[in-house]
Amino acid sequence: MSAAPITSAPWVPRLIGAGHDPTDGPPVAILLSLYNGETFLNRQLDSFLDQNYQNWILLWRDDGSADASRAILRAFQANRGAGRCLEIDSESDTNIGIAASYWRLMDCAPAGHLIAFADQDDVWLPEKLSRGVAALKDVPANTPGMYFGRQILTDRQLKPIMISPPITNLRGIFSALAQNVATGCTVILNEKALSLLDAMRPPPPFILHDWAAYLAVSAAEGTVCVDEHPAILYRQHSGNAVGAPSSWLRRSYAAARRGPTAFMTIFRSNLVWLLRHRGLVTPLTTLRLEKLERGLAGTRRERLQLLRQFPDLTRSGFSEKLLFRLWFLFG
Structure with missing residues (x-):
């Protein structure tokens, strides 16, 4: 599989295209924590607007950035994303760390929504949300459900390097204890999974929100949906919080x-x-x-x-x- 690299042409804003039905399917709350992400942020916001599934809102918080990240998101919230974006902790400039920042965003997710974790430096392919929503569609409402998948690994210019390795170590709670295979920027959770995480507070130390979700859903014997079809461009660069070793x-x-x-x-x-x-x-x-x-x-x-x-x-x-x-x- 290949993906066209982003050219060096100047970035220009994209507007939401006509013809999208904003009520088709369950609403999704995209959760985005920012930290000094101004370099790549606009491309990621573009990819939200380009989703072929448009029933989403964006909850975001800035985790003490020293660059223009917050200004970029506030401009997006006031213009292209008007009516579908909400800044969390808007009066705070405190850095609480990536894990705590996403747990804070989960606290604010509205009832009745799926939640999708997003990173500030990736690019979602147009079918990212629709694939996750479709995968979780048949999970019973009283069952914790989790979707995640593979990625197209790229360099910082979005030139494809390879598809991330197949996700193979899915053997229940013991394999989940030994290794996290749920890459956070691909994860979508149903409302029952979010409720489960909320009930299991305080969150575990040492690990991020994606591994905690994978552990909780596995321990509750929920439904884990793995997508072998990559739906995001996962940018690899020196500023990655985690990154994905490619071999x-x-x-x-x-x-x-x-x-x-x-x-x-x-x-x-x-x-x-x-x-x-x-x-x-x-x-x-x-x-x-x-x-x-x-x-x-x-x-x-x-x-x-x-x-x-x-x-x-x-x-x-x-x-x-x-x-x-x-x-x-x-x-």
């Missing part, structure tokens, strides 16, 4: 750099967070998590037995799987 070697190297102490600290923290909310996950999941907690406090032999008993306690790829097993046993 198994780079992913393995990134995992190795974190080391066993950092990894197992996060792993244990996530486990504690889920067990703190036993009443919100399924009884079978609770029993499995409690057994995992006991095994982690035991000997290396007991931890090895856990790995044998629960093969879904793993990560994607041979090298990452090997690293995880070593860290689980000795970390």
